[in-house]
Amino acid sequence: MPSTPDCAVLVPVLGDQLGPRLSSLRGRDKAETVVLMMEVADETTYVRHHKRKLALILSAMRHHAQALREAGWRVDYVGLDDPENTGSFTGEIARAVARHTPERIVVTEAGEHRVQTMLEGWEAELGLPVDVLPDDRFLCSRDDFARWAASAPELIMEGFYRDMRRRTGLLMDGDEPVGGRWNYDEENRKPAPAPDLFMPRPLAFQPDAITQEVLELVERRFADFPGKLDGFDYAVTVEQAEAQAANFMVHMLPKFGDYEDAMLVGERHLWHSILSPYINLGLLDPLDLCRRAEAEYLAGRAPLNSVEGYVRQLIGWREFVRGMYWREGPDYVRRNFFGHTRPLPAFYWTGETDMRCLKEAIGQTLDTAHAHHIQRLMVTGNYALLIGADPLDVHRWYLEVYADAYEWVELPNTLGLSQYADGGLMGTKPYVSTGKYIDRMSDYCRGCRYDVRARTGPDACPFNALYWDFLQRHGRKLRDNPRLGMPYRHWDRTDPLERAAIRAAAKAHLDALDAVPSYAD
Helix, strand or coil: CCCCCCCCEEECCCCCCCCCCCCCCCCCCCCCCCEEEECCCHHHHHHCCHHHHHHHHHHHHHHHHHHHHHHHCEEECCCEEEEEECCCHHHHHHHHHHHHHCEEEEEEECCCHHHHHHHHHHHHHHHHCEEEEECCCCCCHHHHHHHHHHCCCCHHHHHHHHHHHHHHHHEEEECCHHHHHHCCHHHHHCCCCCCCCCCCCCCCCCCCCHHHHHHHHHHHHHCCCCCCCCCCEEEECHHHHHHHHHHHHHHHHHHHHHCCCEECCCEEECCCCCCHHHHHHHCCCHHHHHHHHHHHHCCCCHHHHHHHHHHHHHHHHHHHHHHHHHHHHHHHHHHHCCCCCCCCHHHCCCCCCCCCCHHHHHHHHHHHHHHHHHHHHHHHHHHHHHHHHHHHHHHHCCCCCCHHHHHCHHHHHHHHHCCCCCCCCCEEEEEEEHHHHHHHCCCCCCCCCCCCCCCCCCEEEHHHHHHHHHHHHHHHCCCCCHHHHHHHHHHHHHHHHHHHHHHHHHHHHHHHHHHCCCCCC
């Protein structure tokens, strides 16, 4: 241990705090600061992360450390294979304190409850002052959101979003929204046209030496984790992420709004940005992206419905989800409004199912660690809710398999919105449907071995019977929901023999699921 302090300040930078705008480094004297970055076993194994997700995070961390050094920072980097690595943030902080004897620790608040608890315990454990600074990469602080929630007549995203528009000035004409409307979601539900040679594509980035080393590490240490590394082409630096963002603004944004809910066989990206992994890592600034999108509208290069839809996702939904995560606290993960307990089917980890929509969405997920929001909500999430899957299992699966999944953003979206396990806090109704919705928004049903028009019989689309069975099973909790009045009236008018046949078909499907060992088994 040094006899005199090696630095005045130790600044731990966590794996989702990459990029140039971090509160704990802003204004810091580089000569008096050591930046600590840590690859630890606890963070790589608390769920079985997709291999591509692990490779993205570890490679981005190593590239960020290199960029910090080139900018004149002193970086203490602990690799996963370091024989002295304790495997935990707290253990590595303690070792770094012994190496550098800092006067204090300065850190930006964590994104997740379990890590924030660690940060808040360091001062007592290490006997050093620890300054935990707000993460102002978000536009609405936790305290600001709590104040909004306390005064809001309803905890719904739309009201919050309008306040954020006013706060940022995005797409505003004085006090009124540009175009006279706040929300153009009704215009953003078109099925996609048939794919052609002019379909836009995200940029692909060839792995450099740093990334190649990470890919070998992940394949060696996490061989039995889900997903594939073949063809890894994610951006891993700020510069690459910025290039991907520029590509989106020019080639995808103009039609993003029209087709943001569409799905096509073999077309994994359509007009989506594929920027969420980089935003959530810190490589891209969400407010900057919104301003760039707004500039495309003002220049006449992108229509208002596309730009408004994109801005709403970033300053509306993303900020709202984060606020609700912190407002509801660590116990939120245990909510289970319907009391669902069925394990997720094993095909969620293999993609081996005759249901083409699930095969496409899950197969894409396992290959790339990405699927867009409708694939997640209305295909994999819809099916999980209809079969009565345990929402905690569903949460863990989504946290594992998506490159942009961190608990603060994934948990409210999955357990709350997708699985309705919070009883309606995140969504005004359960997001369930028959196969008709999937058929309308995709070409998945063409060539599927199941008939999307049939509700009963061996070739009937399972979504159809499962949907009506779900509504019947949970009628006591859902019949009073005003958004479900029409389907319940339809069910009540259905011939009793047909209702019995539908429920028998659903039971047969569920019994068949239960007869096959789940992944957990």
